[in-house]
Amino acid sequence: xxxxxxxxxxxxxxxxxxxxxxxxxxxxxxxxxxxxxxxxxxxxxxxxxxxxxxxxxxxxxxxxxxxxxxxxxxxxxxxxxxxxxxxxxxxxxxxxxxxxxxxxxxxxxxxxxxxxxxxxxxx
Numbered sequence: 001x002x003x004x005x006x007x008x009x010x011x012x013x014x015x016x017x018x019x020x021x022x023x024x025x026x027x028x029x030x031x032x033x034x035x036x037x038x039x040x041x042x043x044x045x046x047x048x049x050x051x052x053x054x055x056x057x058x059x060x061x062x063x064x065x066x067x068x069x070x071x072x073x074x075x076x077x078x079x080x081x082x083x084x085x086x087x088x089x090x091x092x093x094x095x096x097x098x099x100x101x102x103x104x105x106x107x108x109x110x111x112x113x114x115x116x117x118x119x120x121x122x123x
């Protein structure tokens with residue numbers, strides 16, 4: 001009987017993943033980006049990635065967070081909250097997680113856009 005209960009629970013999880021597939025894919029991508037950031041800390045400070053001179057001051061404040069551990073942790077936690085919200089079918093958890101993840105994606109977009117504009121010679 002326990003085996004059947006486990007199968008039923010698994011079917012419910014799969015059903016919720018299919019029902020909220022868009023949320024699921026956003027959570028997977030946020031988890032992957034968060035793990036990448038954690039395994040590649042401060043990669044933007046490497047001169048092979050960001051050509052000299054290194055960014056300083058206000059530029060670093062505007063773009064330096066994109067490769068810091070705490071930013072990766074925020075993405076990982078938000079993705080885990082999203083997975084929980086999908087599995088237990090709680091719209092509030094999904095809404096909070098999607099808000100945090102899209103805010104982080106927006107911040108990364110602005111940071112990298114600024115980085116490209118400041119390091120590219122447009123003349």
